Amino acid sequence: MAKRQNWQLVKKDQTYTISELGELYSMSRSGIKYWIKLGLKPIESEEKKYYFRGEDVIVFLKKKNERKTLKIDVFKCFHRKGHHRIKSDKVTLLYTNVILGNKNTKQVKIIGNCEDCEGIVSKQWSERKLPEFLEFYPGIKIIKKVKSNS
Numbered sequence: 366m367a368k369r370q371n372w373q374l375v376k377k378d379q380t381y382t383i384s385e386l387g388e389l390y391s392m393s394r395s396g397i398k399y400w401i402k403l404g405l406k407p408i409e410s411e412e413k414k415y416y417f418r419g420e421d422v423i424v425f426l427k428k429k430n431e432r433k434t435l436k437i438d439v440f441k442c443f444h445r446k447g448h449h450r451i452k453s454d455k456v457t458l459l460y461t462n463v464i465l466g467n468k469n470t471k472q473v474k475i476i477g478n479c480e481d482c483e484g485i486v487s488k489q490w491s492e493r494k495l496p497e498f499l500e501f502y503p504g505i506k507i508i509k510k511v512k513s514n515s
């Protein structure tokens with residue numbers, strides 16, 4: 366899985382150039398430019414020089430990190446480190462009381478069996494994105510919905 370960038374390195378009220386961001390995150394210019402493709406908006410650009418508001422960078426990185434956490438087909442197997450796939454026949458959804466991000470959506474734990482060793486695999490997902498998950502695994506049966514107290 367690709368590396369997460371620590372958004373706390375950026376100061377909210379500061380403006381950054383591509384090279385400054387590159388230095389902060391030990392990334393090349395093209396790496397930072399790729400962030401623009403991924404949705405980071407520069408406040409202005411003149412003669413190929415871009416400026417970014419710290420605040421925007423923080424929002425962008427938080428979103429980017431969240432996307433990684435939620436990668437649809439990656440589960441965690443409790444038996445083996447390298448296992449990450451789920452047997453796509455049935456799952457248990459465990460609704461938690463954790464609220465994710467700023468979208469007011471609840472965290473859901475998806476629990477199932479490992480495709481490689483039949484052990485327990487799980488992942489954290491968001492209630493809002495359950496339709497996406499169900500679409501990704503057509504025919505999957507939801508066997509239980511439990512509310513946890515924690």
Ligand SMILES: [Zn+2]
Nearest residue numbers: 442448479482
């Ligand atoms: Zn496994």
